[in-house]
Amino acid sequence: MPEPHTSPLWLAVRLPALAAEPPASAGHTLEQVGLWGLELTHQVSLAPPDTVFLEVGGSQRLFGGPGEIRRHAREGLQGLGQTPAYLAAAPTPQGARLLARASPGTWVTDRRTLRHTLMPLPCQLLDPTPAQQEALDALGLSRLGDCLRMPRSGLRRRIGDPPVRRLEQALGERPEPRHCITPPQHYRGRLELPAPTTATRAAGFGLHRLLRALVGMLRGIDAGVQQATVILEYPDAPETRLTLGFLRPTRDLEYMAHIARHRLERQRLPDVAVAIRLEADQLLPYHGTSGQLFEEVGTSTEAVRTLSERLIARLGTDCVHRLAVCPDPRPERAWRRIPLEHPDQPPVATPPRPAWLLRRPQRLRSSEDRPYWGGPLHLEAGPERIESGWWDGEDVVRDYYVARAPGGSRLWVYRDHRPPYGWHLHGFFA
Structure with missing residues (x-):
């Protein structure tokens, strides 16, 4: 059976803290939040300087309803360090934006209710210029409901088209085309640290936020990473590059953060770090693992893999190996040590050998x-x-x-x- 039609529902995520950041930094942060938003929907649109739109109409059923969508969004934004964040949902992007600015937490699913919800909101939400605001004051229009009771053509003639256009877009009476971000073929994340530091723990705190954005993007495009690079930037020293390697593609946030923390703990910073970057050049198809109905006796393959990767993160790649056969007839030379991530080779056919x-x-x-x-x-x-x-x-x-x-x-x-x-x-x- 075809899936039932779902009405558009736009979730506006407004990040007021971005107003205090330099434009370049704010734009980069907005992009990171947008990539994380792919975890909730494949339609994500950026609205600089401080808003991200997520079309979640088709995602509510997947996540279990509006309450779960809101909870998941708030937890994700908290993990990204984006607090406070003001959320509101409406059938139109502009409507959701107005609600996120004036009435955060509002969740409106139909246009009739949206119209009544917008009426008591102030006209300043339409972002009028000083001249346009004077015209509104002269007409005695202070609420959006006042504007809605005016003839639209006369209102446009007196205060100009942009405010009226925004109002019509909020009501769904005028199209509002939005450009949705395209999932990238690689990941690039950068975060300026709150203060220069030589403590790897402080750098790890920033890295966790970048990992959260990466994992959100990976879940949204059903991909994983087998290798990522952490770069620490210094004001007067060459940058430090650390490689995070995994035995197979993963997108497990806690697991990746655990490996990254161990790698950072083993690194001595040559100078105070001012920023941290995370790069993943190859996004690979992700194949999840199925659980067992009944618990099996013994150590699972997944547990062995997890232990191996943690040992590599703590001790280094050169200290953790596994054994493999090699085609040498001499028994004492018929094996060798290879890296854990080395692909298996077919065994050499030989007569019985002792263990x-x-x-x-x-x-x-x-x-x-x-x-x-x-x-x-x-x-x-x-x-x-x-x-x-x-x-x-x-x-x-x-x-x-x-x-x-x-x-x-x-x-x-x-x-x-x-x-x-x-x-x-x-x-x-x-």
Whole structure:
């Protein structure tokens, strides 16, 4: 069945604190809030200097109603550090803007109610010029309801078109085309710190706000990041760049903030930091994980991944590895350490190998060409000839056997055809 038609509903987010910021900084902050807004809707429009419009008519059902939309918006804005924030909703963007300025918290869903709600509001909301305000005063018009009772053509002739146009757009009588932001192919966020600091904790506080904007954008476009870069800016020193790496694409805010905090704690700032940037050049498709109906016994793959990434963040990439097989016939050289994020390789097909190899093969006593280890060994399988290594000067020529000791242990032994010759114990089977 097709989805039922939903009427437009614009949520205006007004940020009065932006009025005190320089225009460039305020514009950047407004853009960050807009990117976060993609978490609530795919239609986000910026209205400088202090307002962001979110079309949430189609999102109410997804989030569970107007109350949940408001709660989610307030929590997100608080996470971005944008408080106070004045919110109001109306069927038109201009109507929502007027309500956010004069009656924050109002939620109007139909145009008839919107008209009655706007009537007692002051005419100053239409942003008249000084001359236009004088004309309004001369006509005795102080409320929007007064303007609505006047003939529209005469009102336009006396006070000019811009205020009347804004009023008509608020009522939905005149189109109000809005340009919605296009989801970017990468993320760039910058935040000037409240005060220069050498404390990584203070820098981490600013980074958390940038991560919140990034996560909102990622949720809105159903993407994740596997790598991001944190840049710390100083007044008299080269910037510091820190890489946040994850084993797979993620958009988990708490998890990303945890990794970032550990990376910052390990960094010593060469100078006082004045700003922090967050950059993610590659936005990847996000594949979420499904939970289990019944709890499984043992450690989950997700828990191991989380632990691994936290160890990398705390200790560094060079200190955390995993083991992998490599195509070398010599058992002591058939494995290597690789980074955790290294892709898996198909295993090399080999005969059975013991799980426990000795660091150095142990020479065995032999009698009549029969090895002994706690008694004579019974050779159950073999020989498996391994002759390799001529290219690096450590070539071997060995015949390997699976042997059983008198006590029942299964061993991996070999007879060496190179000096010092003889029998050797190389490993134990479980």
